[in-house]
Amino acid sequence: MKDKDMVDEYDFDKSIKNPYIKNLKKSVTIRLEPDTVNYFKSLSRDIGIPYQTLINLYLTQCAKEKKKPEVVWQ
Numbered sequence: 001m002k003d004k005d006m007v008d009e010y011d012f013d014k015s016i017k018n019p020y021i022k023n024l025k026k027s028v029t030i031r032l033e034p035d036t037v038n039y040f041k042s043l044s045r046d047i048g049i050p051y052q053t054l055i056n057l058y059l060t061q062c063a064k065e066k067k068k069p070e071v072v073w074q
Contacts, residue, residue: 025056 037051040058044051 040051040055044054047054
């Protein structure tokens with residue numbers, strides 16, 4: 001059964017690309033220490049935002065401020 005509003009073919013010649021496509025977040029896999037994840041989860045409960053969003057906000061801030069980590073190998 002065909003929907004009365006459906007057509008056999010659509011013309012996309014005048015369509016435009018999504019202008020927000022370059023602002024989409026990129027999904028990555030990252031390994032974090034359990035204590036680090038627990039810290040951000042606890043902080044996220046206090047603040048009321050998801051912990052992954054909180055980690056992203058923190059890393060975004062670090063990148064904007066061009067912060068460099070203090071690397072200590074053990």
